[in-house]
Amino acid sequence: MKNILKSCLHSPRFMTGFILFIILLGIALFYPLFHPGNPLQMIGQNSFVEPGTYLSLYDANTVNLNGKTSTFIMDDAAVNRADSNISEADRQTMLAYLAAAGVDVSHLDTSHENLDSLVTLWQENYDSSKKVEGYTTSAKKRDLRTLNSRLLAALNAGEQTLLTKNGDEEVRTAVANNAYVRSNQVANVINLPLGTDNFGRDMMKELAAAIGTSLIIGLIAGTIATILGLVIGLLSGYLGGIVDDILMFVCNVFTVIPGFVLLILIYYSVGQEARGVTTCAIVIGITSWVWTARSVRSQVISLRNRDHVNLSKLSGHSLVRIIVTDILPYIASYVVMAFILQVSSGILAEAQLSLLGLGPKTTTTPTLGLMMNWAMLYNAHTQGYWWAYFPVIAVIALTSFSLNLMNTGLDQVFNPTLRD
């Protein structure tokens, strides 16, 4: 036992998988501790808010009113401001105008790095009275004028004044263009590392909860499948004869009908109301024990003719004792590996089911599959809201990857011939 643990620690594959798994488990366990609250609470009024930290404008200004601002001298503050205020379309208009006015802009584009030179060129060359081909109509001219004033405002922003009401009295407060507030001075800050989904729910919170639920589904399904497969395989392999025939017939039935179809049929017939997370896990478990049973059976068949089993029989040991002490320990390592794979395939099965819209009906906890389903239903993938589906895919892939790595690592530990 000690040796096995030691060689597990020395197997790079097992350790990589294990660490990955622990990280995922850590997210599921600890993220909700630090960010408590219902993961399915709809905090956003708009759907698919981009990832980021959101400061309450109101509160940021309150900090300013209380005079708790800090002043920094930032040389590129003006450019940054312009950068965030001048849209891509404006930059393209500027480039087009400059080109029409005969300025060489071949070395410029609309990127952030080029903004400085673009603005300089614009300020040198823009003249509202100049006649530039293509910009002679009054509408075009007006557009250019507003663009120019927007640009000037962004670059040379002086003080802004804030008008607030204190009772009946109106108070004007100056806001300097180099006044800063610390984000944790602001009373209301919303951190959305992964933005929000279509319902305006915090994706990160949802994802952490979903990892937890999906792991639970995997564990329940894996445990059920492994126990069923183990018991059926042991009985079928050890007893042989008619018991074997009957159990193998059941196995064959389950093999002939594709497991996933069976899963859908059983799950669908359960009825929507009863389709909770646990039911989902149980149904996945009872449809996926077949291959465990088959391989346990074949291992038991080769074991039951070993002389140590015969000797145990001659010692008068009971069937249960022989199975538990003379057969089980020999296949224990195999069963552990099968269990890990079953957990992984349980998680994937839930994801597949939910993607088809047959996921667990839940109003309290999301699952990885449900999150995929929502993202798909609300076209996150076609509209480029990557944060609504990509992290979920990555987590599903990583979970299954880490479990499979652990499995191959264990294979090397238990099977010295596979070590390199």
Added chain:
Amino acid sequence: MKTEEINEAIQETDAAIQEADSRESVTFGANRNKDFSKEPMCLSGRGVTRVFHTGKITTVAVDHVDFDFHRGELISIVGESGSGKTTLSKMLLGLLDPTEGEISYMGKPRDISTRAKKKEYWQGIQAIFQDPFSSYNVFHKIDSVLLDCINMRGDKNLSKEEKHALMTEACSFVNLKFAELTNKYPFELSGGQMQRLMIARIFLLKPTILLADEPTSMIDACSRATILDMLLKLRDETGMTVIFITHDIGLAYYISDSVYIMEHGKFVESGKPDKVMLEPEAPYTKRLISDVPKIHEPWDLSTVG
């Protein structure tokens, strides 16, 4: 290696040689000329058959064999590999049901239909198997193997010291030191030591019948004689019936009171070893005998190359 270690090794070898010299060499069985047919019947069979079906292939491993084993007799069953010896021994042990035929135990038809009856039967018959490496549960320590036997013979309630003394006695019977074996696993022993531990097991259980299925065929030649010696000594002390299965007709001739020759699942010849060896009737027996290397005759190299 250091010189002391080499010296030590040499001394150990010397001791082993001396021990081997002082040992009574394997001789003809003490009861060689005794007529066992007067003794009460121990195990007998009529028309015992076992057929295996593997897919479409049907193998008749044991084909209508008749036998009478008497109390205290040492019976050898001789046959080539694949002749059905192990299958027959499994049926004798009650580990495998015959497809046809009757087996009688102590003069009455054998009844092992329930677990309790089987348990009782196995109080009377025990076995040593061919491959010591697969005879032990690798997860159990040697102590538990021996303790199991003590429990089985009904000495469950003995004190720890008494059990310890029994185990030590059993080990010393087969020239093993229990103190060195305790807390070890069987796979830490050599094949010969494992097989000796099997004999220690039989020593503790003292069954009326011992079935030894080629107990020396997987052992290095040096340990073979030791193990045979111990088996014969145990038999002399307990008077148990020994069914000795072997492919070595010469060995069977030396040790047994009665020989059965098995070919393709059938007994082609049986009787006193002198009769079978010196006046063989079946062509198969003749072939087996001619295959025994004759040390005293010059090697016939004319057929080589």
